[in-house]
Amino acid sequence: MKKQISIIGSGNMGTAMAQVFAGNGHKVHIWSNEKNILKEIATRRTNRKYLSGVKLHENILPKPSHVECIAGADLVVLAIPSDEMPKVIIKIIPILLPRMKILSVVKGLNKKTLRTTTEETLRMLPKNLKNNFVKMTGPAIASEFVHAMPTAVELSSPSPASARQVKKILENDYFRVRIISDIIGASLCASLKNVYAILLGITDGLDWKLNTKSIILTLALDEMELILKKLHQDPATATSLSGIGDLITTALNLKSRNVNYGRHLARGRIASPEALGMKQTVEGYNATPLFARLMRKKKISTPLIFLCDDILKKKKPPKQAMQNFIKNI
Numbered sequence: 001m002k003k004q005i006s007i008i009g010s011g012n013m014g015t016a017m018a019q020v021f022a023g024n025g026h027k028v029h030i031w032s033n034e035k036n037i038l039k040e041i042a043t044r045r046t047n048r049k050y051l052s053g054v055k056l057h058e059n060i061l062p063k064p065s066h067v068e069c070i071a072g073a074d075l076v077v078l079a080i081p082s083d084e085m086p087k088v089i090i091k092i093i094p095i096l097l098p099r100m101k102i103l104s105v106v107k108g109l110n111k112k113t114l115r116t117t118t119e120e121t122l123r124m125l126p127k128n129l130k131n132n133f134v135k136m137t138g139p140a141i142a143s144e145f146v147h148a149m150p151t152a153v154e155l156s157s158p159s160p161a162s163a164r165q166v167k168k169i170l171e172n173d174y175f176r177v178r179i180i181s182d183i184i185g186a187s188l189c190a191s192l193k194n195v196y197a198i199l200l201g202i203t204d205g206l207d208w209k210l211n212t213k214s215i216i217l218t219l220a221l222d223e224m225e226l227i228l229k230k231l232h233q234d235p236a237t238a239t240s241l242s243g244i245g246d247l248i249t250t251a252l253n254l255k256s257r258n259v260n261y262g263r264h265l266a267r268g269r270i271a272s273p274e275a276l277g278m279k280q281t282v283e284g285y286n287a288t289p290l291f292a293r294l295m296r297k298k299k300i301s302t303p304l305i306f307l308c309d310d311i312l313k314k315k316k317p318p319k320q321a322m323q324n325f326i327k328n329i
Contacts, residue, residue, distance in 0.1 A: 002026050003169055006073035008066060008088060010037045011280075012050040013105050014079030016142035021077075022057035023148075024172055030062050031069035032080075038062035050280075054146055067095055075101045075169055081281050082108025082117045089124045096129055103134045103155075103166055107190040107283060109290040114297070118187035122158070131159035134166045137186040137242035138178075139249035145175060152176040154242045156183035178241065185233030186242035189224055193247040194258045194284035195291055195308050196220040200251040201262015202311070202318050213252070215326065216304070220247060223302050230300045258284040265311060265318045288312055 005021040007014050010032035022028045032038065037047055045056045063069035070076055070092060080088055085106050096102070102125075110120045118135050125133060138153035145151040155170075155177055157163040167177040180186060196216065203212045224238040224247070237243050250256050261273055261282045273282040292309035295302045307325050311318050 003074035004029065004072050005075050005077060005169070006031075006070045007077040007079060008032070008069065008092070009077075009079035010034055010041070010047065010050070010062075011079060011081075012142040013140075014077070015041075015047045015051050015054075015056070016146040017077055017079060017105065018060045019054070019057055019146050020170065020172070020175055022059035024169070026059065026169065028057075028060045029069045029073070030060055031064075031066050038064075051143060051146055066092060070095050070100075073100050075103060075166065078102065078104045078106055078121075080106060082106050082283070083111070083286070085117050085121060086110075086124065089121055093124070093126065093129075098128050098132075100129075101132050101134060101162055101166055102129065103136060103170075105136045105140075107137075107187070107194070109191055109287055109294070111290060114290055114294040116184060116187040116191065118183060131157070132162055133157060134163050135183050135187060137190045137246065139241060139245040141249060141253060143255070148174045150174050150176075152178065152241055152245075154178045154180045154186060154240060156180050156186050158183065180237070180240060180242065182234040182237045182242075184231075185228045185237035186240070188228065188231065188233065189237060189240075189243040190246060191283065191287050192224055192227065192291065192305075193220075193243075193250050194282075195288045195305055196223075196247060196284075197251045197253075197256055197258035198262040198265070198284040198288065198308055199304060199322075201256070201259035202266045202322060203262075204254070204259060205263035205266025206319055206322065208322075212326070215329065217247065217251060219329065220251075220304055223304050227295070227300060227302065230298060257282045261285060268317065270312070270314050270318070284308075285312070 003026045005026050005028045007030045018028045042062045106117045108117050134157040155163040163179045171177045225235040229235045288308045291305050
């Protein structure tokens with residue numbers, strides 16, 4: 001039975017998800033604050049800013065407001081920057097109905113509480129909607145799966161039944177879905193990998209090859225397992241699609257914003273992504289100091305996170321910091 005999908009956010013992930021749902025035969029509404037992109041989708045069937053070269057499905061219908069976008073929805077998809085999540089949740093709660101499922105592809109930590117966006121969202125949702133919330137994690141590069149390249153992700157939810165219902169709507173021959181139970185652990189991994197991807201970008205910018213990258217990846221996996229254990233989540237999630245799967249995809253993706261930012265750092269250009277001319281959000285830049293604070297608060301030894309944090313704070317030049325780190329492993 002075909003559904004109505006309402007997507008909040010018209011960036012690369014929101015648009016690519018819209019293409020998957022539309023290709024599955026569902027009617028898709030999409031809305032964001034970027035009115036020029038909505039107009040382009042409506043008139044040209046393209047989103048050149050985020051997914052250049054992609055012809056968008058005719059089932060994707062831009063809407064002028066979040067109210068019109070969500071009206072009649074069976075599934076509401078949240079595909080927005082993590083720092084926008086709280087205000088968007090407040091805005092949409094009054095129009096969410098008990099029958100609507102909510103799928104989040106948002107990754108990050110709250111700056112004040114240091115909780116994941118998943119935890120914050122679940123705290124904000126009314127009691128009758130908490131079990132409707134589903135989180136998607138795993139190795140899903142929008143520019144790849146929008147072209148129907150084989151992809152597998154994981155869904156987790158306070159209600160396994162909700163996860164199964166979203167799986168039926170989302171899954172197809174090339175986009176496969178697993179259901180896992182560790183929603184908080186998966187959410188932590190989804191954000192942690194952006195920190196490690198910056199370090200992989202630094203190694204790339206220093207022209208250090210696979211030997212060095214393998215060191216960072218292996219230690220990052222160990223660190224993720226430790227963090228999950230110390231924070232009372234399932235350490236096995238670190239070796240799932242949501243953990244090592246997403247880490248590999250992001251850290252070895254030469255087009256990754258986090259990797260590209262790391263390359264800038266390797267050249268001694270230590271500044272914010274915006275100051276370096278990067279127009280899209282670099283999640284690891286925001287996540288690194290927050291994770292460093294959380295790890296110190298919880299007294300968890302995470303050398304890679306602290307290394308990245310020190311580099312961003314200009315305590316040591318990137319090359320020297322990386323060399324000193326490797327000398328002491």
